Amino acid sequence: MNKASIVSIGDEIISGQTADTNASYLSRELLSLGIPVAGFYAVGDDIDSIVQSLNRASSDADIILATGGLGPTDDDVTRQAFAQFLGAELQFHNELLEKIQILFATRGRKMPENCRRQAYIPAGAEPIANKLGTAPGIVAKAKGKLLIALPGVPGEMKQMFQDSVLAQAGEFARDQAIEVRKLKCFGKAESEIAALLGDLMQRGRNPLINCTVEHGVITLYVIATAKDKRQAQKLAEKAEELLRSTLGELVYGTEEQTLADVVGEKLVQQNKTIAVAESCTGGCLAKLLTDTPGASRYFTYGWVTYSNAAKTTELGIPAEMIEKHGAVSSQVAQAMARNARKKAHTDFAIGITGIAGPTGASEQKPVGLVYVSVDSVSGCDTQRFVFSHDRDSNRRRAAQTALNMLRLKICI
């Protein structure tokens, strides 16, 4: 079975200043293709150390994925290290330089001279296009191994992996056909979903069911292996059906879909609109909704009424209501949703108020207490949650939970 090794390059990683999230990301993606990872290496911005790691990595594996060290500064030496490892000279590519120059030109800026070095890649290797930044990646085949360098900037790395590397890596893995499907779930913890699935998640099964969790979203990977693609697809399909019938409305989507994508799709289909009124989430919900391209078709108005005065002047929440029940109360959440819907003339509106932390808690109202209200023509549904002690996770979870409440209202 073909394996991969991952090499993370950068002084900031081995000095502990930057957490290396790239290796985990690549490892999950490769595994979903059926390529297990033999190990990670992290080294500093030093040509000899990088070459040594590439040697070690390629003695463990058939695919070597390196990230970092492709920037324009003197400490970016991955290009040289790759050339040395491949026994090739660095070659200048005029079309790469032009792309970099255009990138600066569209931003109305002159390309600094040091970016010129990003137009060099080892002879015999191919560049990988970078849509988001100046550093092209590198892909080379040598001694039956696939060798890839991507930038360390996570956004650029991910985009380039999805656009250009995924297919090549998948082909490398293919003395067998693998079908991978992702099911996205929201509403229960990983352990609860595992309990519902029982021995479906046992190791060694085919399809293999893996599971990751991020910000409350559980992703189930269905990895079906067979002799040909059609057989693998059939196996995956059957497993997907079983998972869907077991998990019901916990499954909200597939592949890379977010809750906001799914909600947005439904709103477009039903020709409906939405407004939001946020307090503790401070714009997180509006941001999630507008992360989806084309959100202006259904999302029109958002209020971040962070102060009590803003709740009163912008959304008409009576000061007496806030006085009596507190700004963090089901009454205020409900009034926020109702009044937002009325003011925005939308089909749906969401109101959120809570205590994100770390301060602001009382004996009755702990950090993590959040009220979410979804108002529509069929009435107002308000729910109380107590999330965690962590500000970031409370805010994110509250916004996601609000989207999930809306999804259950419009999708089921």
Next chain:
Amino acid sequence: MNKASIVSIGDEIISGQTADTNASYLSRELLSLGIPVAGFYAVGDDIDSIVQSLNRASSDADIILATGGLGPTDDDVTRQAFAQFLGAELQFHNELLEKIQILFATRGRKMPENCRRQAYIPAGAEPIANKLGTAPGIVAKAKGKLLIALPGVPGEMKQMFQDSVLAQAGEFARDQAIEVRKLKCFGKAESEIAALLGDLMQRGRNPLINCTVEHGVITLYVIATAKDKRQAQKLAEKAEELLRSTLGELVYGTEEQTLADVVGEKLVQQNKTIAVAESCTGGCLAKLLTDTPGASRYFTYGWVTYSNAAKTTELGIPAEMIEKHGAVSSQVAQAMARNARKKAHTDFAIGITGIAGPTGASEQKPVGLVYVSVDSVSGCDTQRFVFSHDRDSNRRRAAQTALNMLRLKICI
């Protein structure tokens, strides 16, 4: 100079299911003792792979710190791998078993039989006490190298490192001290900052200056090495002064500070308040501001006027202005900021309007075009930007740029 290597052990790490935070932690701790880290290794729960990593790690460094694989289950094989690496047998220690039994007893539980294996360590090695869990650590000296195994559970690992390892590792390092500082910059590309710094960023210098970039924020690391801590601090201080005088207002903060943190701090100090009115950023700016705990002291009102109607009804932007100049125009950005400030009665207000993409562009107005306006009692400052072709990065960059404009208004 003595160096360290860090080996992280566990299938959950190399499969990308668990982020390895232990390696970064240990690296920072070692660096602060004056021991730089040569590299990280991560391997699965497999004796041969662990032994191979220990061999590689000890060929790079004098101190080898391994974490993980000391638990009671079948996949915990670090004890065996250490024994194999050291060429020693595992020896049973009755006093270790007793400690484990006592730990279970104080929790009112019976020790499961599989915990017995945690009382074994390689002959010639010493146990490291674990106050928080059942797994003792292992410390051994072999061929002039210091070899340490700690549990993978971060809390246990940290406590054991601080209690037992720090002093031993420090003795190994005695003749050098290292001081690390971070400077955070915003407003120019990495390549432009590198050009400004010139040969300050050359390799092999002391202090060494490294650079990373994320979402437009450039982090400069100053790593000074000297015989003692005071000398290292002096060196770092001098380099920091030089960087600050070279980069001027591009430097916005230090260590982990975000632009929103710095802006928030200044607003608190000056007892000022802020409101925001967003279109294309759809809540990103309000979210960034409210990511900072205690933001309610200065952030009060936010509007996400995503539709033209919302701009008119909520912020009083004349429909004729939108008709004449377009919703994405300096006029509308300015009116959004001005009217937001008026409605919210704040000292500052920010207006943002632009084309996040991928759709919505025209010949005159490309994707990435954004107008940001900052209004205050001293007047309204509006700037035009063209960011990239990527929706996410446009939105993030626009919000960060707005914070930076505000910073330059209030901090300088």
